Amino acid sequence: MTASAQAKKLKLAVAGLTHGHVGWVLSAIDRGDFELVGIAEPDRDLASKYAIQYGFSMDLIFADLDNMLEETEPEAVAAFGNTFDHLRIVQAAAPRGIHVMVEKPLAVSLKHAQEMANLAQKHQIHLLTNYETSWYPTNHKAKEILMSGEYGNAIKVIVRDGHRGPKKIGVGPEFLEWLTDPQLNGGGALMDFGCYGANLMTWLANGERPLSVTAITQQLQPENNPKVEDDATIIVNYPDKQLIIQASWNWPIGRKDMEIYAEKGAIYADNRNQLRTRWAEGYDGFQEKIYELPELDLPYPDPFLLLKAVIQNEIQLPPFDLYSLENNLIVMEILEAAKKSAEQGKTIYFN
Incomplete structure (x- = not known):
């Protein structure tokens, strides 16, 4: 600047x-x-x-x-x-x-x-x-590696986000009140943590809309989250790849991580600063490279x-930047379809 x-x-x-x-x-x-x-x-x-x-x-x-x-x-x-x-x-x-x-x-x-x-x-x-996660250098490095073409095209992306649950981690009462309210938050863990995977995938896929969404939700802590789901698994289907979102208020350890499985290897964004790549060799062999990444240059991390x-x-x-409106409109399409899928017990197809 x-x-x-x-x-x-x-x-x-x-x-x-x-x-x-x-x-x-x-x-x-x-x-x-x-x-x-x-x-x-x-x-x-x-x-x-x-x-x-x-x-x-x-x-x-x-x-x-x-x-x-x-x-x-x-x-x-x-x-x-x-x-x-x-x-x-x-x-x-x-x-x-x-x-x-x-x-x-x-x-x-x-x-x-x-x-x-x-x-x-x-x-x-x-x-x-x-x-x-927009500030995570690992996510940006993962996209850079994927876009280089060295590992081939992405086939499956798995994004996991969550923690033990708002009440268990001790969020303030004014936050807890609306975070566990289906009207004020739009849902529970599906909305709170499902959005990350949809946002990242829309960015990785340069704004491609999916073909369909299938979701299953559970309420595993009814005593803490009586009005909303606290666990969600969302399968987002594209013509040539698949996204699996695991959003939970039941992880024993807080996490925000992403795995990209491509044609020639895998990319693991384990957390904010640690990334691993595995170049496939034979049936189950691989060469692993580990990255310890510094923070992004300003202004992006802030x-x-x-x-x-x-x-x-x-x-x-x-276009379709993580912060952008066009990206987040597709995120909302995915989340809306996931809620409908979980409620109706069927796959929701996009037009």
Whole structure:
């Protein structure tokens, strides 16, 4: 980025404080790349807790989103409330020409996502979706290796994401309340963790839409997740490859990993920084190479620097980028089909 763009602060507002990841933006208030001009949060007690923790003034707090946008005139809004409210935020921001970045997934439903996309396109705003795995150097290295053609075409991709469950890992009460609500979150583990695999595969496949989706869901912790599924297995079928998504609130160990099986070998993105490749030899032999990868160059590893760079035209996202609207509309198609498949007990075919 140029020095002039770095020097120009982004006027940023926050919509909601009930998302457990809101600390990412609040902890960065003083670093200089953006100015936090307002926070829309009706829960004064919650806002006060964060004001004390992160040292900001309660003068930044507005009970009403529209009032906050009118009075503070931000360039962008970062959404850190429940997923159902993403549509409402775009409805308020887009006509004012204010860009929006939401935490994954894009929306609670395909209908909401399409309404959001229409508003973004009509009013020419950026609408980005932030995933933790978008920052993983292993995922970017895996795509680089796959795109080189050295291993041949991908045949099967397996993406596993999850942890022990929101209650078991101790998320805050305001986060737990909506994360386990089928209306406010759009579902349970299927939405919370299924979106990662759909997002990554759409990126790897350069925006290719699947042929069909088949899903099975379970509720293995009814005492902790009484209203939603907490385990999902999703099979996404393409003409020449298959994606298997394993999304769970029942993993004993938290994980975000991806395996790519290609014609001549396999690529394992084991976590954020560790990647392995296996070049096939004979029946079950292989040559393994292990990578310890450094963090990506700025601004990509930081969602707020990336948002700033996109808005200030320092970066143009490639087609079907992990953050992009076109990618995340396909993600929502896959998630919607997965929910229908699990409910109806049959494969859902795409048009």
